[in-house]
Amino acid sequence: MDLPVIGEQPSERADAALNRTRILSAAKKLFAERGISCTSMDAIAAEAGVGKGTLFRRFGDRATLALAVLDDSERELQDDLLRGPPPLGPGAPPCERIIAFGEAMLDALELNSEILVEAERRGGLIDSAPRRVHRLHLRNLLAEADPEGDSDYLVDVLLGPLSPSIFIFEREIAEMDLGRLKDGYADLVDRVLR
Amino acid sequence: MDLPVIGEQPSERADAALNRTRILSAAKKLFAERGISCTSMDAIAAEAGVGKGTLFRRFGDRATLALAVLDDSERELQDDLLRGPPPLGPGAPPCERIIAFGEAMLDALELNSEILVEAERRGGLIDSAPRRVHRLHLRNLLAEADPEGDSDYLVDVLLGPLSPSIFIFEREIAEMDLGRLKDGYADLVDRVLR
DNA sequence: AGCATAAGCGGACCATGGTCCAGTTACCGA
DNA sequence: TCGGTAACTGGACCATGGTCCGCTTATGCT
Numbered sequence: 001m002d003l004p005v006i007g008e009q010p011s012e013r014a015d016a017a018l019n020r021t022r023i024l025s026a027a028k029k030l031f032a033e034r035g036i037s038c039t040s041m042d043a044i045a046a047e048a049g050v051g052k053g054t055l056f057r058r059f060g061d062r063a064t065l066a067l068a069v070l071d072d073s074e075r076e077l078q079d080d081l082l083r084g085p086p087p088l089g090p091g092a093p094p095c096e097r098i099i100a101f102g103e104a105m106l107d108a109l110e111l112n113s114e115i116l117v118e119a120e121r122r123g124g125l126i127d128s129a130p131r132r133v134h135r136l137h138l139r140n141l142l143a144e145a146d147p148e149g150d151s152d153y154l155v156d157v158l159l160g161p162l163s164p165s166i167f168i169f170e171r172e173i174a175e176m177d178l179g180r181l182k183d184g185y186a187d188l189v190d191r192v193l194r
Numbered sequence: 195m196d197l198p199v200i201g202e203q204p205s206e207r208a209d210a211a212l213n214r215t216r217i218l219s220a221a222k223k224l225f226a227e228r229g230i231s232c233t234s235m236d237a238i239a240a241e242a243g244v245g246k247g248t249l250f251r252r253f254g255d256r257a258t259l260a261l262a263v264l265d266d267s268e269r270e271l272q273d274d275l276l277r278g279p280p281p282l283g284p285g286a287p288p289c290e291r292i293i294a295f296g297e298a299m300l301d302a303l304e305l306n307s308e309i310l311v312e313a314e315r316r317g318g319l320i321d322s323a324p325r326r327v328h329r330l331h332l333r334n335l336l337a338e339a340d341p342e343g344d345s346d347y348l349v350d351v352l353l354g355p356l357s358p359s360i361f362i363f364e365r366e367i368a369e370m371d372l373g374r375l376k377d378g379y380a381d382l383v384d385r386v387l388r
Numbered sequence: 389a390g391c392a393t394a395a396g397c398g399g400a401c402c403a404t405g406g407t408c409c410a411g412t413t414a415c416c417g418a
Numbered sequence: 419t420c421g422g423t424a425a426c427t428g429g430a431c432c433a434t435g436g437t438c439c440g441c442t443t444a445t446g447c448t
Contacts, residue, residue: 013414016426040404051428056406058426121315126363153378156364160354169320170350184347192385207444210396234434245398250436252396 020058022048027069036066036114063122066115067130073112074130077104081137094145095193098138098158102185105134105162110178113171116164125164135159145193154192161185214252216242221263230260230308257316260309261324267306268324271298275331288339289387292332292352296379299328299356304372307365310358319358329353339387348386355379 012020026048030039041062045055059065086092087100109116119125135155142151142158160166161181170176176184206214220242224233235256239249253259280286281294303310313319329349336345336352354360355375364370370378 011415013425015414019427041406042404045428052406053408053428053430054426055428060406062405117317120359121317123311123315123359123362126359127367150374150378150381152368153364153370153374154382156360156368157351157355157378157382160357160360161351163354163360165314165317165320166350166354166357168317170347173321174346174350176347180344180347184344184351187344188348188351188386191388192382194385207395209444213397235436236434239398246400246436247398247438248396249398251398254436256435 016058019048019050019054023050023055023058023065024069027065031069031115036118041065061122061124063119063124066119067125067128070112070115070119073108077108078130078133080104081133094141095189098141098145098189098193099186101134101138101141102158102162102189103182106167106178106181106185109162109164109167110171113164113168117168120164131159134162142193157192158189161188210252213242213244213248217244217249217252217259218263221259225263225309230312235259255316255318257313257318260313261319261322264306264309264313267302271302272324272327274298275327288335289383292335292339292387293380293383295328295332295335296352296356296383297376300361300372300375300379303356303358303361304365307358307362311362314358325353328356336387351386352383355382 023044027039027044030044030047041055042052044065045052048055055065059068080088081101083089087096088104090097092100116125119128125131138158139151139155142149142154146154161170161184167181170181171178217238221233221238224238224241235249236246238259239246242249249259253262274282275295277283281290282298284291286294310319313322319325332352333345333349336343336348340348355364355378361375364375365372
C-alpha cells in the first residue's frame with residue numbers, strides 16, 4: 001500500500017532549500033505573532049527576505065503554505081497511526097482505534113484550528129495528501145469493524161466532525177468544550193458501529 | 195418560537211428595491227451563463243447597471259449575495275418543513291422526517307452546489323439564517339427521536355454530510371451518485387437513532 | 389409645494405492573492 | 419576550471435473583493 005507522504009523532492013538546489021526553510025520559519029513566526037488571518041503573503045515574503053514570486057513558486061498558494069507549516073505535527077500523527085502504541089497504533093480493536101484517531105484529530109484541531117481553516121478555505125484541504133491518508137486509515141478500520149456497511153460513505157460521515165470549519169463552529173459559536181466533542185465523537189462511533 | 199427568516203426590511207425606498215431586484219436578476223443570469231466562479235462582482239454590478247458600492251451596500255459580500263440568489267428555493271424548503279405534507283412536514287415519525295429532510299437537502303445541493311460552495315467559502319454559511327433554521331429543525335426532531343442523546347452535537351454530525359464541500363467531494367471526486375448518497379444518509383440516520 | 393433629512397448611490401481607491409518573465413545562479417559533465 | 423543548462427529568483431504587474439465618502443434623491447412633514 002502506497003501512502004502519500006509530504007516529503008521533499010529527491011534533489012533540491014541548496015539555495016532553494018535555504019529559501020524554503022526561511023519561508024517556513026517566517027510563516028510560523030508571523031502566524032504565531034499576529035494570527036494567520038492578519039498575515040499577508042507579502043509580509044511572509046518580506047520577513048523571509050525573499051521575493052513574492054519565490055514564495056508562490058515554492059508553495060503554490062496560501063492554503064498549501066498553511067498546510068506545509070503543519071507538516072511536522074502531521075508527520076508525527078501519521079507515524080503514530082502506523083507504528084505507535086495502541087489504541088492509536090495497531091493492536092487495538094478497530095472501534096477503539098477509530099475513537100483514538102478522532103481524539104487525536106480533535107487535539108490537533110484545538111492547537112491549529114486557525115491554520116487549518118485557512119487551508120480548508122480554498123477547498124484544497126479535503127483532497128490534500130494528509131487528508132487522503134486519514135481517509136484511507138479510517139476506511140480500513142471501518143471496513144474491518146463493519147464489512148457490510150458502505151465504508152467509503154461512512155468515512156466521510158466520521159471525518160465531518162473533524163473538519164476545521166465544523167470544529168470551529170462547535171467550539172466557538174456553539175461553545176462546546178473539547179471534552180464534550182470527544183465524548184460526542186466516541187458516542188457517535190459507538191452508535192454507528194454498534 | 196421565533197424562526198429567523200430572510201425577508202426584507204419593513205420599509206425600503208423604491209429606488210433601493212428596484213436596484214435590489216436588478217442586482218439579483220443580474221447575478222442569477224450571469225451565474226447561469228458562465229458559472230459563479232467566473233463571475234466577478236464588477237461584472238454583476240455592470241450587468242445590473244449599478245455601481246459597485248451599491249452592490250456591496252446591499253449584500254455585504256459575495257457569499258451573502260450567493261445565498262440571496264437561493265432565497266426562493268430556501269423559502270420553499272422552509273415552508274415544506276413547517277407546513278408541507280409528511281414525511282417532510284409534520285405528521286411522520288421523527289426518524290422519517292430526518293431522512294426526508296436529508297434527501298431534500300441533497301436534492302437542493304445537486305441543483306445548487308456551486309453557489310452553495312461559494313457561500314460556504316467565506317465561512318459565513320455555517321452560521322447563516324437558513325442554516326440556523328435547518329439546525330433548529332433537526333435538533334427538535336433529534337430530541338424527539340432520542341431524548342437521551344446530545345442532540346446539539348448530533349445535529350452537527352447529521353448536517354456534516356449535507357454541507358456543500360463534503361457533497362462536492364463525494365459527488366465529483368469520490369464519484370458517488372446521488373442515490374448512493376441518499377441511501378447512505380438514510381442508513382446513517384438509522385444507525386445513529388436505532 | 390417646499391424643505392429638511394436620512395437613505396441611497398457610484399465610482400475612485402485600497403489591499404492582497406496570484407502570475408509572469410527577464411535576469412541570475414547552482415549544478416554537472418568534460 | 420569552465421561552459422551549458424535547467425532551475426531558481428524577485429519584483430513589476432494584474433484581477434478582484436471590498437471600503438469610503440462626497441453627491442443625489444426619495445420621502446415625510448408642514
